[in-house]
Amino acid sequence: MRQNCSLFSMAEENHQLKIDLISDEIREIAYKGQQATIYQIGDEVEVASQVLGFIGSYLYATIIYPVGALHYKVQYKTLVTDDETAPLQETVRVSEVRPVPPTLPSEARSMVTYDIVDVYDKEAWWFGVITGEDEENYHVYFPTTGEHVAYSTDKLRFHQEWSNGQWIFPSLGRIDFV
Numbered sequence: 001m002r003q004n005c006s007l008f009s010m011a012e013e014n015h016q017l018k019i020d021l022i023s024d025e026i027r028e029i030a031y032k033g034q035q036a037t038i039y040q041i042g043d044e045v046e047v048a049s050q051v052l053g054f055i056g057s058y059l060y061a062t063i064i065y066p067v068g069a070l071h072y073k074v075q076y077k078t079l080v081t082d083d084e085t086a087p088l089q090e091t092v093r094v095s096e097v098r099p100v101p102p103t104l105p106s107e108a109r110s111m112v113t114y115d116i117v118d119v120y121d122k123e124a125w126w127f128g129v130i131t132g133e134d135e136e137n138y139h140v141y142f143p144t145t146g147e148h149v150a151y152s153t154d155k156l157r158f159h160q161e162w163s164n165g166q167w168i169f170p171s172l173g174r175i176d177f178v
Contacts, residue, residue, distance in 0.1 A: 022129045023143035036094050039063045048096050056144030057124040078123035101160040116159040
C-alpha cells in the first residue's frame with residue numbers, strides 16, 4: 001500500500017512540475033509584446049491586454065487608424081464605453097496588436113492535458129493550460145491570474161503565437177520528463 005501512495009505522490013509531483021513549467025512559458029509569452037506588423041484601416045485584430053488583471057487576455061478589435069509609428073486607434077468588438085452607449089475605442093501600442101488567429105478544423109487534434117489553450121470568457125480569449133478533464137469539461141489553469149476553472153470544449157481553442165509572419169504553437173503541451 002505504501003508503494004502505491006508513493007507512486008501516486010510522485011505522479012502528482014510530476015503533474016505539478018509540468019504545470020509549473022508550462023505556466024512559466026505562458027507568463028513569458030503573455031508579458032512580452034507582439035511582433036510588430038503593419039495593419040490597414042478596417043483590419044480585424046486581437047489586442048493583447050497589458051492591464052494588470054487582464055494580462056494573458058486577447059480582445060477582438062478593428063483598426064480605426066494608425067497613430068504615429070508606434071500606436072493604433074482600435075475599436076473593440078465586445079467592450080463598450082462606461083455609459084454603454086458605444087463600442088470602446090482606445091489607442092494601443094503596436095506591440096499589443098496581432099492578427100486574429102485562424103480557426104483550426106475540429107478534426108485537427110483533440111485537446112489533452114498540458115495543451116496550451118485560449119478560453120473565451122468575459123468577452124476575451126484568456127491564455128491558459130489544460131490541467132485535466134472530466135466527462136463534460138476541460139480544467140484550465142490561468143498562470144497570469146492564478147484561476148483554475150472548468151470549461152466546455154466550445155469555449156476553447158489551441159493557443160497560437162504570431163511569429164515572423166506566420167502562426168505557430170508555442171507548445172502543444174507534450175512535455176516529457178525522464
